[in-house]
Amino acid sequence: MSKEEKHHPHEHRLRRCCGCLASFLLALVLVVAFVSLVVYLALRPSKPAFYLQDLQLRRPISLGDPSLTAAAQVTLASRNPNDHVGVLYKRLDVFVTYRDEPVTVPVSLPPQYQGHRDVAVWSPVLSAESVPVAGYVADAMKQDVAAGFVALQVRVDGRVKWKVGSWVSGSYHLFVSCPAVLSAAYPGAGGGNGTVASLKFAQPTGCSVEV
Numbered sequence: 001m002s003k004e005e006k007h008h009p010h011e012h013r014l015r016r017c018c019g020c021l022a023s024f025l026l027a028l029v030l031v032v033a034f035v036s037l038v039v040y041l042a043l044r045p046s047k048p049a050f051y052l053q054d055l056q057l058r059r060p061i062s063l064g065d066p067s068l069t070a071a072a073q074v075t076l077a078s079r080n081p082n083d084h085v086g087v088l089y090k091r092l093d094v095f096v097t098y099r100d101e102p103v104t105v106p107v108s109l110p111p112q113y114q115g116h117r118d119v120a121v122w123s124p125v126l127s128a129e130s131v132p133v134a135g136y137v138a139d140a141m142k143q144d145v146a147a148g149f150v151a152l153q154v155r156v157d158g159r160v161k162w163k164v165g166s167w168v169s170g171s172y173h174l175f176v177s178c179p180a181v182l183s184a185a186y187p188g189a190g191g192g193n194g195t196v197a198s199l200k201f202a203q204p205t206g207c208s209v210e211v
């Protein structure tokens with residue numbers, strides 16, 4: 001048997017190994033490309049849209065010296081505008097502010113998954129029992145209540161993740177701010193005692209969203 005005939009089986013096995021290696025590398029490139037596409041979609045989604053649909057006073061606003069007592073139920077809606085990216089709300093804390101001062105205790109909403117184009121609605125009750133506020137905030141609130149017009153902000157502070165198939169992104173900070181205007185049927189409806197029961201939510205509003 002010649003040397004060429006002896007080396008032929010070895011060369012055949014070598015070619016087969018090279019073919020298998022090339023197929024493996026091609027499959028690896030395709031997998032990496034697919035994962036890169038998923039990561040691209042997950043890291044560049046459109047942020048959810050939030051709307052404040054309603055705010056109802058469960059307990060009239062009462063101002064002490066200087067403290068605030070009140071209770072309100074808010075109705076918040078969120079819409080996921082993405083066609084292929086889901087939203088995982090890991091933590092959502094809802095509270096109310098007046099002139100950038102928190103006037104209710106934060107309420108934590110349960111974690112929730114929001115699918116493509118889905119809408120989620122929450123209706124937490126937010127309360128404040130003799131919450132201390134700055135003197136200038138109490139004075140401004142008394143004037144607004146007496147005038148029958150109070151401008152509040154319903155805010156959401158939380159963490160979200162993006163989900164594409166079985167892939168889940170890292171956690172991102174979510175901050176939502178919704179203007180909530182309460183107005184009375186007529187000026188001076190608050191009277192002189194710093195309380196008012198006739199304040200009503202003016203109209204549904206869109207919210208600013210930062211992710």
